[in-house]
Amino acid sequence: AQSVAQPEDQVNVAEGNPLTVKCTYSVSGNPYLFWYVQYPNRGLQFLLKYITGDNLVKGSYGFEAEFNKSQTSFHLKKPSALVSDSALYFCAVCPKGYQKVTFGTGTKLQVIP
């Protein structure tokens, strides 16, 4: 069975500082990995995904994520945080060739002006 762990319920960062939201996963075989963002009372918006290839994936709104197979991690990063980045972030995993995507419990990002 696949699973995702987001060890931090909340991350606080000052505006303009770099941010990292952590994610580790467990899956059989090669993983497909995703990050989504959710604003209050809204659906999920796709940020980026790792399928294969370069371990550093660039996505929407200046976000990027680094796939680390040995550490089974897929941390989300951004060089300079904006107040508007404040939201709930979900990491998700799916085994290659499978359709069921499993989400983590989410990390609330608070960017402080």
Added chain:
Amino acid sequence: DTGVSQDPRHKITKRGQNVTFRCDPISEHNRLYWYRQTLGQGPEFLTYFQNEAQLEKSRLLSDRFSAERPKGSFSTLEIQRTEQGDSAMYLCASSLGQGMEDTIYFGEGSWLTVV
């Protein structure tokens, strides 16, 4: 392309009543997914369709839940004899259906409150 559309956005119902949610996927998307999200949790997979065929159902989808996609376009999720534990946001999503290299796009969700 207006994205994944869900209706209604909010529904309050009395325990024991039936409710139905509708999802219109992005046009030309072959795959359609239903997820459920409760407060403080990530979305949980319920079921998915490839065109009109329902290919997988989660154990979370009890006998009171039924999903259909009769013509391979829109989908409905019906909950019969609702219980308070059914209160959640029901998310619909769609993708092109080209393996997992395509991206799953979510709708805004349908909030259900059972009183």
